[in-house]
Amino acid sequence: MSAYTTMGAEALDALIAQLEQEADAVRARGLKLDMARGKPSVEQTDLARPMLDMLTSTSSLVDEGVPADNYGFPDGLPSARRLAAELLGVDAANVVVSGSSSLNLMHDTVVNAYTHGIGGNVPWCVQGEVKFLCPCPGYDRHFAVTERYGITNVPIEMRADGPNMDEVERLVEGDPTVKGIWCVPKYANPTGITYSDEVVRRFAALKPAAPDFRIFWDNAYVVHDLGEQADELLNIFDALEQAGATDLVYEFASTAKVTFPSSGMAFVTASPSDIAELRAAFAIERVSPEKISQLAHVRFLRDVDGIRAHMAKHAKILRPRFNLVQRKLEEGLGDLGIATWTKPRGGYFVSFDGPEGSAKAIVALMADLGVTLTGAGATWPYGKDPKDTNIRIAPTFPSLADLDAALDVFVLVVKLVSARLARAQA
Ligand SMILES: Cc1ncc(COP(=O)(O)O)c(C=O)c1O
The missing domain is CATH 3.90.1150.10 (Aspartate Aminotransferase, domain 1)
Structure with missing residues (x-):
């Protein structure tokens, strides 16, 4: 009433x-x-303008022995990978820094699964109906990616502590046509909620019916606190390790809303075998990423404390x-x-x-x-x-x-x- x-x-x-x-x-x-x-x-965006002064015509363009001004190093500059790894709390060996848009990396990851399959499984495009779970309300551009490839987007109730995990478990563990779920685990778009430790642990403990099911963990707002009272998100890769699981999560993030939207630094991390698969897919699409932009970023932001x-x-x-x-x-x-x-x-x-x-x-x-x-x-x-x-x-x-x-x-x-x-x- x-x-x-x-x-x-x-x-x-x-x-x-x-x-x-x-x-x-x-x-x-x-x-x-x-x-x-x-x-x-x-x-x-003005806050990031000093980044533009990090590189001049006389700057060294070498990062830990790696030339930023030429082809090569498709996973990104060593210091850029380390910075991304530090931010996400993962091993830099499993990080690819590439492009300026994490949405672009998510799209390419979906497309790779769609056209070539995940982990030796049949490509999604020849599997008949394929479904993605979409916690709602959620991010329209996520839903647009899967919709574009004819994947059925299934709404999932969003709660104050994350998606309704009873529903997620029922669908992921019971239906082999469910291949993925879109997640914004910290300060979700648009509800702003952060997944509880229990929800993260339940994600890590999922036993998917489909071997080519993956969680698309879009940590877009990983450091985007409004005040000192910040939400804490459990590290999904730590939870996976505790659950004895692997090959379950792709995690994405970028500096789009740290430095410049559309001119930031985007990254993805996954298990060693999943990241090797993505690396191989990306190698067909691009010779190597924008390392000059990465160099400016690492010289400006330096480390996680700098961020x-x-x-x-x-x-x-x-x-x-x-x-x-x-x-x-x-x-x-x-x-x-x-x-x-x-x-x-x-x-x-x-x-x-x-x-x-x-x-x-x-x-x-x-x-x-x-x-x-x-x-x-x-x-x-x-x-x-x-x-x-x-x-x-x-x-x-x-x-x-x-x-x-x-x-x-x-x-x-x-x-x-x-x-x-x-x-x-x-
Ligand atoms: C949840 C989420 N992911 C990704 C993006 C886009 O990030 P990027 O600019 O790195 O593609 C946004 C932008 O609003 C977002 O809200």
């Missing part, structure tokens, strides 16, 4: 008329605000934005019982749920009033949010003033759409 569903028709009509007047006034302002994608703000110090500067910029989201939503909607939202301690998003049947209407009315949001349904496979409730709030890119204005409009729109829904049921 919300404050609106307990109101009578007459009171709701009066409320709707008042909110519509306010919406008309907003429309007249001709706003043009964007809260759609999880991009760092200009202040954040953490740099991320603390990002956090200082982001914290006021995330605090503003919480304050505005709490002040505007806190007492009404019409919506819930997450309070993440890191990452790039807040996940918002309005009343059933509201999300599409909210996003459409927001656009009409001049504020772009991520499309409703985007956080579900095939864009189909079964209850039409979920909206991804991306507060990082707009200025504080723009965000403030956009959130005021959001609160107004959520109230109006919720009141209209309640009126339709009154």
Whole structure:
């Protein structure tokens, strides 16, 4: 029961008329605000500008004896692999640093399984129906990769401590057509939750029905804390070792939201045999990676402490934005019982749920009033949010003033759409 569903028709009509007047006034302002994608703000990307000074025409371009300015070393520069390994807590021997986009590495990993198979198994493309589990709400670009190759995306309930593991175990262990699962284990996109130790251990203990099942562990927000109170994620490779398991996880990450999105350093790690397979696949696609960019990165970031110090500067910029989201939503909607939202301690998003049947209407009315949001349904496979409730709030890119204005409009729109829904049921 919300404050609106307990109101009578007459009171709701009066409320709707008042909110519509306010919406008309907003429309007249001709706003043009964007809260759609999880991009760092200009202040954040500016933090990485000194990286551009790390290399000049007189700099040494040799990294631990390896020339960065020529072909060779397809797994990346030694110091770049070590930095990535340190960040993920794995052995550098099992790390490939390549390209500037972790999504690109995920895509290529799916394609390799699709066209050539994993571990000597038949390629997915000739296996008939192949399924991927998609914890929802989740990251639309993950779902787009598997959808593109005709893989069936199966929604899985997302909880406060990670995916519903009873469901994951039932499907992975009982259905050999289930070949993978998309996971963002820390500060998940968009809920911002971090998987509990128990969930990570249950992932590591999975006994898949398919020998070519793999967990796609996208640790995109591994160091993206908003404050000192950070979430801790259990290292999946440590959990695998304890469970006596191997060949189960591909882990991905990048510096896209540490330095420059689309010009960062992307990496993947897996078991020795899985990484050897990926290395062989990548060797057909590219001679060797962007080692000049890697060299600039390692000279700028140096080590994990250097990354953490740099991320603390990002956090200082982001914290006021995330605090503003919480304050505005709490002040505007806190007492009404019409919506819930997450309070993440890191990452790039807040996940918002309005009343059933509201999300599409909210996003459409927001656009009409001049504020772009991520499309409703985007956080579900095939864009189909079964209850039409979920909206991804991306507060990082707009200025504080723009965000403030956009959130005021959001609160107004959520109230109006919720009141209209309640009126339709009154
Ligand atoms: C969960 C997740 N993974 C991957 C990416 C993209 O990373 P990259 O730029 O390294 O491809 C994003 C970007 O928003 C993301 O949210």
